[in-house]
Amino acid sequence: MIISQLEDIEKVAKINEGKNLKYSILTMGCQQNENDSEKLSGIIEKMHYTKTENLSESDLIVFNTCCVRENAEDRLFGKLGEVKKYKEEKGTIIAIGGCMMQEKHIVEKLKESYPFFDIVFGTHTLHKFPTDLLEILSNRKRIEDILDIDGEVIEGLPIKRDDNIKASVTIMNGCNNFCSYCIVPYVRGRERSRLPKDILEEIKGLAKDGYKEITLLGQNVNSYLRVEREQNKTFEEYEGVNSFATLLRAINKIDGIERIRFISPHPKDFTDDVIEAIRDCNKVCKLIHLPLQSGSTNVLKVMNRKYTKEQYLNLVEKMRNTIPNVTFSTDIIVGFPGETEEDFVDTLDVVKKVNFEQVYMFIYSRRVGTPGDKMENQIPEEIKHERFNRLKELVESQIAVRNKEYVGTTQTVLIEGKSKTNEQMLTGRTDSNKVVVLEAKEDLIGKMANLKIVSEHMWYLKGKVI
Ligand code: SAH
Ligand code: SF4
Ligand code: F3S
Numbered sequence: 467m468i469i470s471q472l473e474d475i476e477k478v479a480k481i482n483e484g485k486n487l488k489y490s491i492l493t494m495g496c497q498q499n500e501n502d503s504e505k506l507s508g509i510i511e512k513m514h515y516t517k518t519e520n521l522s523e524s525d526l527i528v529f530n531t532c533c534v535r536e537n538a539e540d541r542l543f544g545k546l547g548e549v550k551k552y553k554e555e556k557g558t559i560i561a562i563g564g565c566m567m568q569e570k571h572i573v574e575k576l577k578e579s580y581p582f583f584d585i586v587f588g589t590h591t592l593h594k595f596p597t598d599l600l601e602i603l604s605n606r607k608r609i610e611d612i613l614d615i616d617g618e619v620i621e622g623l624p625i626k627r628d629d630n631i632k633a634s635v636t637i638m639n640g641c642n643n644f645c646s647y648c649i650v651p652y653v654r655g656r657e658r659s660r661l662p663k664d665i666l667e668e669i670k671g672l673a674k675d676g677y678k679e680i681t682l683l684g685q686n687v688n689s690y691l692r693v694e695r696e697q698n699k700t701f702e703e704y705e706g707v708n709s710f711a712t713l714l715r716a717i718n719k720i721d722g723i724e725r726i727r728f729i730s731p732h733p734k735d736f737t738d739d740v741i742e743a744i745r746d747c748n749k750v751c752k753l754i755h756l757p758l759q760s761g762s763t764n765v766l767k768v769m770n771r772k773y774t775k776e777q778y779l780n781l782v783e784k785m786r787n788t789i790p791n792v793t794f795s796t797d798i799i800v801g802f803p804g805e806t807e808e809d810f811v812d813t814l815d816v817v818k819k820v821n822f823e824q825v826y827m828f829i830y831s832r833r834v835g836t837p838g839d840k841m842e843n844q845i846p847e848e849i850k851h852e853r854f855n856r857l858k859e860l861v862e863s864q865i866a867v868r869n870k871e872y873v874g875t876t877q878t879v880l881i882e883g884k885s886k887t888n889e890q891m892l893t894g895r896t897d898s899n900k901v902v903v904l905e906a907k908e909d910l911i912g913k914m915a916n917l918k919i920v921s922e923h924m925w926y927l928k929g930k931v932i
Pocket of ligand 2 (some may be wrong): 651
């Protein structure tokens with residue numbers, strides 16, 4: 467962390483001391499966005515704000531935005547309409563950050579239609595939040611703090627984690643893939659990896675604090691350190707780590723950590739060393755998130771995904787042959803420009819063949835500035851929805867069958883806490899990320915338990931301790 471920012475944290479903390487101030491943070495995006503919110507929360511709490519879910523009692527409201535699909539934008543504008551009255555009534559400080567703030571047309575729209583905000587900050591300036599806040603507290607001028615260039619990797623930010631059993635660790639920022647539908651490379655900048663030492667020390671610290679499960683985050687985790695290697699940048703190896711596969715192997719050795727997950731890898735970068743590391747590392751979960759996006763080779767080409775339907779299926783086959791008990795989850799977009807009925811049937815075909823554990827389904831959403839938005843053969847809304855429903859039906863029927871197959875099996879489950887819907891029950895997840903609820907004493911929380919699955923429901927299983 468940069469010294470001046472630490473000093474500004476101190477300065478704001480002094481101004482705020484004894485005032486019993488509260489803050490809310492609204493996190494609107496993916497797990498990396500959530501991880502950024504944990505860092506923001508860490509910074510904000512050091513400046514003497516305590517967290518509240520209640521917007522009306524907040525002195526500071528922070529929006530951490532997402533722009534990957536249109537509905538994420540709609541949510542921000544809806545919420546801003548709601549918080550305007552708090553600003554007017556009690557002068558609540560409104561700060562808006564995250565991916566959407568890297569889009570110029572959005573910041574223009576904010577200035578025009580929601581001019582009451584105090585701070586906007588981008589994905590590369592999160593660490594400067596204390597400085598921005600200090601200025602607002604000192605002379606209350608509106609601040610736009612957005613950088614177009616790629617931010618450096620900033621280490622040493624305070625962090626306030628949402629959970630005490632599972633933790634996310636960002637291993638790389640940005641994306642170099644430019645899939646033609648996707649806004650992320652434009653708002654998160656170019657790929658840059660954190661140093662092995664920083665990652666491993668963070669995870670060792672988490673293990674000491676009692677964390678059991680680590681999720682490694684990045685837009686393309688299996689190209690970890692690739693850019694650095696390709697550009698012959700010198701970086702310090704640590705415990706033999708110089709790639710994603712060696713990183714997995716090093717984390718697997720950390721005592722106390724029981725499970726390792728990662729999102730998202732890219733199928734094109736799934737090299738044999740990564741597949742072998744997953745096979746060899748007992749703590750790496752055997753559910754692999756392998757984003758498909760489309761099952762049609764034609765569509766994949768226009769999407770700039772750099773693999774064909776056959777290559778994807780071959781990769782799945784290779785992993786099935788190498789990694790015992792491997793399962794898959796995926797992301798699929800329906801209604802990408804030019805997608806024909808035959809293309810869509812190819813997607814259904816891959817879904818049938820792979821029999822995913824879980825499918826995150828999205829309707830294509832046009833994003834300003836991406837090649838997809840400029841394509842002329844956009845698919846009418848009703849066709850997109852009709853295809854989405856057909857895919858959903860297929861996926862749900864597969865999940866129903868899979869759920870039945872779980873009944874009677876023994877599963878190792880990490881018990882995560884009390885069930886949100888029923889205080890009497892505990893909840894946890896299998897290696898394959900299935901939710902399992904069970905009746906058991908609270909002292910099982912944070913432990914791995916062997917459970918017999920006794921019944922199945924659409925979105926969860928029921929288990930019994932054996
Ligand atoms: N880097 C990750 C995650 C990207 S965003 C990856 O490549 O898998 C998460 C998901 O949102 C993507 O996998 C994709 O399925 C979906 N998505 C991205 N842009 C989209 C768009 N314009 N419309 C609909 N879905 C989109
Ligand atoms: Fe977007 Fe593709 Fe990068 Fe994922 S890999 S963030 S989908 S451009
Ligand atoms: Fe994540 Fe949304 Fe940004 S998906 S990377 S928060 S655009």
